[in-house]
Amino acid sequence: MRAVIAEDSVLLRIGLVKVLEMAGFEVVAETGDAEGLLAAVGEHRPDLALVDVRMPPGFTDEGVRAALMIRQESPGTAVLLLSQYVEERYAADLLATQTGAGIGYLLKQRVADVEEFIDALRRVASGGTALDPQVVAQLLLRRGGGPDPLARLTPREREVLALMAEGRSNAGIAAELVVSESAVAKHINSIFAKLDLPPADGDHRRVLAVLRFLDGTP
């Protein structure tokens, strides 16, 4: 699998290359800004783009905007965003672009737990999702105004939804909560029912379930 890296800190970039290679990726391009990233993605069409959110010249959300463009222009490239702080708004923007490729948004410090990070990299590259628990916490934040769909969930269902939003599989959730996989499946079905998500959408329902809380509109 081929990957490009956009990260303006050289120190971190070197480390990220190492980790990507450990995970079995071939790093075809490295760059320090959004423009370079878009050019590299256009040229190499990689399987994965690993992108820092804050990059020159503005140092605000260049990475997010670049990620949105990548999802539009090369839908086959999965994007994993890294950020010092995760913001649910950025995650919402990304999740709203529903293309087939995987998407991830993690705190930078998750890189330190190399095995878990590699896990997330592979998951995203193969079309899955990896959301930071902190993003999920923000997504699940109760918002005033309008009926709160979360109110209908039991605490256990919320836990399951949170892990689901992070991108865990049913097996992963079951291991985390120390319950059986069938129990997890039962919870998930109950969540879908409470959030009025019809079964036709298949796997995407997992992302939709999270998305639903963004607007508060079922």
Add this chain to the structure above:
Amino acid sequence: MAIRGGAPRRTYTWITAHAPWSAWAWRNTAFTAAAIPAALPVLLGLTCTVTAPGPGTIPPLLILLLGPLLTRLQRSRFRALLGLDVPKVEREGGRFTPRGLVRRMRSEATWRQYGYHLLVSPLAAVAGALVVLAWAFGVAAAGVYGWIWILPTETRTPGWSNDCDLITVGGVLLLLAAPWLAALFARLDAAAAAALLGPNRARELERRVEDLAESRAGVLDAADLERRRIERDLHDGAQQRLVALAMNLGIARATLPDLPAEAKAVIDEAHREAKEAIEELNSLVRGLHPAVLEDRGLDAALSGIAARAPFPVELSVDIGQRPGATVEAVAYFVVSETLANVAKHARAQHCRVGVVRGPAADGSARGGDLLRITVTDDGVGGADPARGTGLVGLRKRVGSVDGTIKIESPLGGPTVITVELPCGL
């Protein structure tokens, strides 16, 4: 004027200081007399207008043009003869451009000055004349008639008054009175000049308040900018290095499985420490100024801190148009600090944060809306600004933008903190 003290020595000093030949007497006399030449152009102009109404309107027009010069003349009279500085008026309008002239003619200070020249200055000239006459008659009466009085009665010229004694005494009294008359007129003149030639006190204070408000806004903006700079420096420097360190330790842990148990423990420990340091630095830097605040505004930034609170927070932000960066930063700080306080002291199960923007209820906000922040928790209450440094800091920060803070926290809760920030800053 009362004679103070009553000690003979002081009485004596007081008499000499106010005697007709004292410097005090001469200074006041010279000052009041100098009003006569200073008023001459105005008197001349007024006379022309009265005697020849048609072409006589030209001299008053000339006086209008002469206004600034006359003001300068009067000011120098006060300075040179009384040692009194009439404060200068801050000039409105430029020098001699038509527009500047119009603005100058429309300024209230200009018309106050003409008021002085046209009303006070002629009166001061009359007063000056009175003082000069008082001196002259005093000298004449006391001198000439005193002389005649002293001479033997036979030598007196026939036809001159025989009441030499009375006239002499009257002359001496006039001489004694003249300095006081001069002093009185000088005081009145000085008061009139301070009111009409000097700056308008109320206007001056208003301008000063405006200046101060402007410079404070500048200081706040500078502080805000500085916070952002520090945030950026930390983000680009220390944070990235720590992440790289933690990552390298993580790689070491993952790639070197056959290390001795001790080395492994040390690496594990270092790895954990590095991650904790990142966490701490993150919350510190974030408290300074989160990038998302600049980028997406209060709603987005607040959802970040609300989600990190160790209890459920219900957040609603309805502000429409974004307020200024400084107000946003203060609002962010208020919510962040309040939630931290709630987490520390309130033992709350639930918290509600509301931010709305709207016109002030009593219309007191200067030039704009209020940002109203309400934080309600169901904790134990009893929050007292007198004890907690957190609440004091909050109050200071809110006060820095002329905001108000209201804390209702009965023992047993619930605590409601309401902060209002004017957006028109």
